[in-house]
Amino acid sequence: MNIGTKINSVGKTNAVCDLGLTAQGVSLRSVSKKYGSFVAVENLNLDIPAGDYCCLLGPSGCGKTTTLRMIAGHEDVTSGDVLIGDRHVNNLPPAKRDTAMMFQNYALFPHKTVWQNVDFGLKMRKIPQSDRRTRVGEMLELIGLSHLAERKPVQLSGGQQQRVALARALVTRPKVLLLDEPLSALDETLRLRMRGELRKIQKQFGMTFIQVTHGVDEAFALSDQIVVMNHGHIEQVATPAEVFRTPASQFVAKFMGDQNIFTGKVINCIADTNSDLIELDVKGIGSLFCRGYGAVIGNEAACSIRADLVELEPYSAATSIPSTKQNHISVRITAVELTGYVTRVSLMAEKTGQELLYKVRTDDWHNSSLQEGQLIILRWSADDCIFLAH
Amino acid sequence: MKNWKNIQPYLLVAPQTLVFFLFLVIPIAAILMVSFWEFTGYSMSPAFTWDNYAAIFSSPVYLATYINTFKFVAIVWLITLAIAYPIAYFLAFHVTSLRWQIVLFLICTIPFLTSNIIRMISWIPFLGREGVLNQTLMALGVTNQPIEMFLFSDFAVVLAMVHLYSLFMIAPIFNSMMRIDRALVAAAEDAGASGWQIQKEIILPLAVPGIAIGSIFIVTLVMGEFATVRLMSGGQSSSVGYLIRTQIGSLQYPMAAANAVILLLVTLLLVFGILRAVDIRKEL
Numbered sequence: 001m002n003i004g005t006k007i008n009s010v011g012k013t014n015a016v017c018d019l020g021l022t023a024q025g026v027s028l029r030s031v032s033k034k035y036g037s038f039v040a041v042e043n044l045n046l047d048i049p050a051g052d053y054c055c056l057l058g059p060s061g062c063g064k065t066t067t068l069r070m071i072a073g074h075e076d077v078t079s080g081d082v083l084i085g086d087r088h089v090n091n092l093p094p095a096k097r098d099t100a101m102m103f104q105n106y107a108l109f110p111h112k113t114v115w116q117n118v119d120f121g122l123k124m125r126k127i128p129q130s131d132r133r134t135r136v137g138e139m140l141e142l143i144g145l146s147h148l149a150e151r152k153p154v155q156l157s158g159g160q161q162q163r164v165a166l167a168r169a170l171v172t173r174p175k176v177l178l179l180d181e182p183l184s185a186l187d188e189t190l191r192l193r194m195r196g197e198l199r200k201i202q203k204q205f206g207m208t209f210i211q212v213t214h215g216v217d218e219a220f221a222l223s224d225q226i227v228v229m230n231h232g233h234i235e236q237v238a239t240p241a242e243v244f245r246t247p248a249s250q251f252v253a254k255f256m257g258d259q260n261i262f263t264g265k266v267i268n269c270i271a272d273t274n275s276d277l278i279e280l281d282v283k284g285i286g287s288l289f290c291r292g293y294g295a296v297i298g299n300e301a302a303c304s305i306r307a308d309l310v311e312l313e314p315y316s317a318a319t320s321i322p323s324t325k326q327n328h329i330s331v332r333i334t335a336v337e338l339t340g341y342v343t344r345v346s347l348m349a350e351k352t353g354q355e356l357l358y359k360v361r362t363d364d365w366h367n368s369s370l371q372e373g374q375l376i377i378l379r380w381s382a383d384d385c386i387f388l389a390h
Numbered sequence: 391m392k393n394w395k396n397i398q399p400y401l402l403v404a405p406q407t408l409v410f411f412l413f414l415v416i417p418i419a420a421i422l423m424v425s426f427w428e429f430t431g432y433s434m435s436p437a438f439t440w441d442n443y444a445a446i447f448s449s450p451v452y453l454a455t456y457i458n459t460f461k462f463v464a465i466v467w468l469i470t471l472a473i474a475y476p477i478a479y480f481l482a483f484h485v486t487s488l489r490w491q492i493v494l495f496l497i498c499t500i501p502f503l504t505s506n507i508i509r510m511i512s513w514i515p516f517l518g519r520e521g522v523l524n525q526t527l528m529a530l531g532v533t534n535q536p537i538e539m540f541l542f543s544d545f546a547v548v549l550a551m552v553h554l555y556s557l558f559m560i561a562p563i564f565n566s567m568m569r570i571d572r573a574l575v576a577a578a579e580d581a582g583a584s585g586w587q588i589q590k591e592i593i594l595p596l597a598v599p600g601i602a603i604g605s606i607f608i609v610t611l612v613m614g615e616f617a618t619v620r621l622m623s624g625g626q627s628s629s630v631g632y633l634i635r636t637q638i639g640s641l642q643y644p645m646a647a648a649n650a651v652i653l654l655l656v657t658l659l660l661v662f663g664i665l666r667a668v669d670i671r672k673e674l
Contacts, residue, residue: 072580074576074579074580093579094576094579094580094582095579095580095581095582095583099580100580100581101576101577101580103573103576103577104573105571105573107571107573107574107576107577108577109574109577109578109591109592110574110596111595111596120578120581120583120591121580121581121582124578124581124582124583124584124587124591125582168577168581169580172581172582
């Protein structure tokens, strides 16, 4: 990483900051956290490369915040090791780990001004007064809030509070910034803007960002690497594109949404050049073909097809026989929802009653002249259909 | 019908207003009036004279009594604060189960389970010449003769008041501390604050409104004290409240009234000072 890079401003200001930052990676080795008999996080192994933007994604209670707090040092690990860079930090207090945390709802000190909030970490570390003044000044200029330095947190808008929280975390020059749902308290418009700003700051500072979120969009938009978690373990670690294109499990596919998932029994598996062609017997539907690895004939498994990769065609009995290239099922259109560029068409499988989704460009939908209540054929390529072993 | 609607709010506040006038405004007005009356040593007559006030401000005995009262206020305030802050902090931050918080808080209210007078009397066999404390100290060889200062002294007065009033300090501080977002403590730790710095920078400043409310309780309660002072000092110490009581006992109503007015003004001044210094509105 560049040490002592002159960093240009974020936003409209023209701050020049000598941050002297080096990023460090974070590694978790067989980390577990138990509260009595409750297992919050179990045997977690994870490597986050230095300078990455990593999102821990999952539903509430999946252990993502616990994981973040264990990295920060606000939670002890029950077993396993936390490494920051090559330092073993299990027994170090938060301030000695070269991490800084941005808290959910920001946890700004309500009795201190913006300046005092940002200054706090420097004051606690007994940094000389003159250094503190320059660093806090630069940081406030960077986030564009110099003019509000004497305000108290309650006098700020949500977005401004978020910036102050960010500045307070950055001012101590951490190697790793830990963010706990940093955008969840903001309204939609502001969330989109701050999302962009977070990514920009991460790029400019080049430090490692680890963010906890339950928002799929947020994780996709920000991450270099997404860690999808469920019930205290990791479901998938991959880039956003990989998670989007090839979810690793039924849980990941469901959590991302807009996926049509079918469960059934593996009845055939043919080795192919890129991936195995797998045949699933889905109850009430029949054979579906999908691509993937690790299929064991006779096992219960699933396949998933993205709602934007399916196609509709008018119903005819002849086309409804599946081939190894194409899957077909008959469905009825139950609802149509225009969301802008995309129209979401809710479908119901005629034989099983399973709810399915079809996403189509709004313009294309208007040209298709299909109606609610109509019986049609849903068709998709076996190559797009992802095999999910569990 | 329309008229009825209009007077309804007035009718609703009428009982409270009546009580307020009958039992607060009128008595205080009467005291204020009597404080300007003439007193000749055996009779009093309506008049408008500053003599009573002049007598108070020119008498070293009276001034000493005032100073003694302030001394009690200051000492009791300091000790109750020193006791209450750690207790409230312990209850709010170290007792994590709500049930234990309630149980321990109720334990703090034990001094109120019996009457003030009985509680004070029960100090006597404990603190007296032949009391439990002296017996124990002598048995342990800490001292070879009974320590006289335990009972009927300023020490005893302060002890009894602290015993009685600590809860009035604990409760509001505890209340303030319960409102402190626990994430602030984590945020301070994250920024590298030590335990002591967290106290100084985060908990104490955010508990100040509670301390202010507790202080108002202590100041107003101790300023008006006379029973504790009378009983625990055995008549050897004095306070303005006790002075007023004595003057009423000897029918010196105008002097008692003048003292009451001064006491009231000083107390209000102190409370006003506390309110000026601390914004307690968010606690109410």
